[in-house]
Amino acid sequence: MGLLANFQISGSAISAQSMRLNTTASNMANAETVASSEQEAYRARETVFQSYLYDKARPAEAGVAMLGVVESAAAIRTQYDPENPLANEQGYVFTSNVDTVEEMVNMLSSSRSYQNNVEVLNTSKELMVRTLSLGN
Amino acid sequence: MSIIDRAFSIHDDAMILRSHRTSILAANIANADTPDYKARDMDFSSMLKQAATGQGNKLNMARTNESHLSAGSAHIDPDIKYRNPLHASLDGNTVDSHVEQAKFSENAVQYQTSLTMLNGKIRGLNLAIKGQ
Numbered sequence: 658m659g660l661l662a663n664f665q666i667s668g669s670a671i672s673a674q675s676m677r678l679n680t681t682a683s684n685m686a687n688a689e690t691v692a693s694s695e696q697e698a699y700r701a702r703e704t705v706f707q708s709y710l711y712d713k714a715r716p717a718e719a720g721v722a723m724l725g726v727v728e729s730a731a732a733i734r735t736q737y738d739p740e741n742p743l744a745n746e747q748g749y750v751f752t753s754n755v756d757t758v759e760e761m762v763n764m765l766s767s768s769r770s771y772q773n774n775v776e777v778l779n780t781s782k783e784l785m786v787r788t789l790s791l792g793n
Numbered sequence: 794m795s796i797i798d799r800a801f802s803i804h805d806d807a808m809i810l811r812s813h814r815t816s817i818l819a820a821n822i823a824n825a826d827t828p829d830y831k832a833r834d835m836d837f838s839s840m841l842k843q844a845a846t847g848q849g850n851k852l853n854m855a856r857t858n859e860s861h862l863s864a865g866s867a868h869i870d871p872d873i874k875y876r877n878p879l880h881a882s883l884d885g886n887t888v889d890s891h892v893e894q895a896k897f898s899e900n901a902v903q904y905q906t907s908l909t910m911l912n913g914k915i916r917g918l919n920l921a922i923k924g925q
Contacts, residue, residue, distance in 0.1 A: 659813060659815070662816045663816055663819040666816060666823045667819055667823055670823030677826075705828070706826055708824050708827050716873070717816070717817045717835075718817065718820050719820045719823070721823050767826070773825070780897070783901075784815070784901060784905070787905065787908055788908060791908060791912060792911075792912065792915040
């Protein structure tokens with residue numbers, strides 16, 4: 658489909674990357690969240706991407722789709738804090754398993770990818786506009 | 794081959810192929826974080842050779858009369874190949890976003906070159922038509 662397909666391709670990537678940024682934001686926000694049991698504790702979430710074909714006849718022009726969100730299987734930490742209203746009978750609270758360093762890296766990576774795709778969109782738009790004024 | 798076809802020579806084919814290539818490279822950049830995605834590209838020069846010699850999968854319009862103009866459609870099926878990755882990554886993705894960015898801007902510049910060439914040809918034709 659040519660240049661027009663780029664809007665779909667890069668657009669899907671931008672939306673997928675912004676989902677990833679959202680997930681990172683929610684992980685960072687909940688890094689210090691505590692709960693009274695291991696089941697209730699916040700687990701870091703991560704998005705899984707999949708390539709997505711708009712047109713089966715054009716296998717090389719694939720966009721990005723979100724396959725889903727998975728929860729991290731990393732261990733939940735316990736903290737002795739008997740003063741906390743959420744503490745269990747033994748005086749422990751269960752903190753999230755968010756790794757803030759990992760989340761920061763994730764955030765930088767997704768914001769860079771987002772910028773890349775915006776740049777691709779801008780260039781494609783510029784090329785299209787110049788093509789439309791061909792012969793003028 | 795009509796005079797207009799001849800005036801545009803290879804530049805219209807080149808532009809179509811370049812615009813296909815923009816999409817392929819845009820898809821590579823879009824899938825830079827997709828696990829198991831394999832970067833693709835097309836062999837531009839061989840594709841252009843095919844298009845120029847009419848060996849490509851060009852859909853030509855049927856001509857029922859000798860004096861009809863021949864008009865090939867814009868449809869050229871690009872011959873797409875997988876890129877050889879410079880280094881392996883653990884998630885099976887072979888996109889190197891810097892390489893793709895470089896190729897994308899190179900392709901964009903070459904697209905604009907074709908545009909400029911075509912613009913020049915059109916200006917020349919216009920001049921010939923108007924005769925002033």
